[in-house]
Amino acid sequence: MQLQINGQTQRVQAPAGKPLLWLLREDLALTGTKFGCGAAQCGACTVHVDGAATRCCVLPFEALKGKRITTIEALDQSRIGRALQAAWLAEQVPQCGYCQSGMLMAAAALLAEHAKPSDEDVKAAMSNLCRCGTYPRVKAAIARAAAALQDGSAA
Ligand code: FES
Ligand code: FES
Incomplete structure (x- = not known):
């Protein structure tokens, strides 16, 4: 197949x-x-x-x-993906890192659907679990990536 x-x-x-x-x-x-x-x-x-x-x-x-x-x-084949990678680095999101590829993929789908996601949009899209508790940094990185995509500073 x-x-x-x-x-x-x-x-x-x-x-x-x-x-x-x-x-x-x-x-x-x-x-x-x-x-x-x-x-x-x-x-x-x-x-x-x-x-x-x-x-x-x-x-x-x-x-x-x-x-x-x-x-x-x-992920880096899309502008959204690259913006998320940069934001993840800037916010130093990962701790152990295990959950992070899933987090990034969920975030990329979110930003593809909602260029300016509301708190509710983020909450609905980001139901991934993180045993290290990176949730606040994930949220900050999504906001940072969305802003960079909006203001044209994203690569
Ligand atoms: S491994 Fe698939 S949702 Fe947990
Ligand atoms: S960074 Fe360790 S599980 Fe999420």
């Missing part, structure tokens, strides 16, 4: 029902997407499917046929 991942067509072969998360990590060496809960609860495994933030730990890869999949490895 063929999948569209990070702008490339990938031929994949895996047992039926294999979650996309494990296809990415084990078969395609795209290990930036993390395993946390395995139950679509924590957000560590967030990727984009046709631009929407999607938790892929319980998503059979066959369901992605014809869809556009983007992982953290391609």
Whole structure:
């Protein structure tokens, strides 16, 4: 079967029902997407499917046929992604870092939908869990990235 991942067509072969998360990590060496809960609860495994933030730990890869999949490895291919990376650095967001690729992917989908997200938009989009409690810095970095995208200072 063929999948569209990070702008490339990938031929994949895996047992039926294999979650996309494990296809990415084990078969395609795209290990930036993390395993946390395995139950679509924590957000560590967030990727984009046709631009929407999607938790892929319980998503059979066959369901992605014809869809556009983007992982953290391609975050810097978009202006929003680059603005988020810069903001994450400026705000020194990560602590252990484990949840952060999922956080960034959720934030990128949020900013693609809401250029100036309200507190409610952020709250609704950012339900990812962080055991290190980086939530205030995540929020600050999203605001910083949104501002940079608005005022043209983002690369
Ligand atoms: S590992 Fe997928 S949501 Fe937690
Ligand atoms: S930075 Fe450690 S779990 Fe979020």
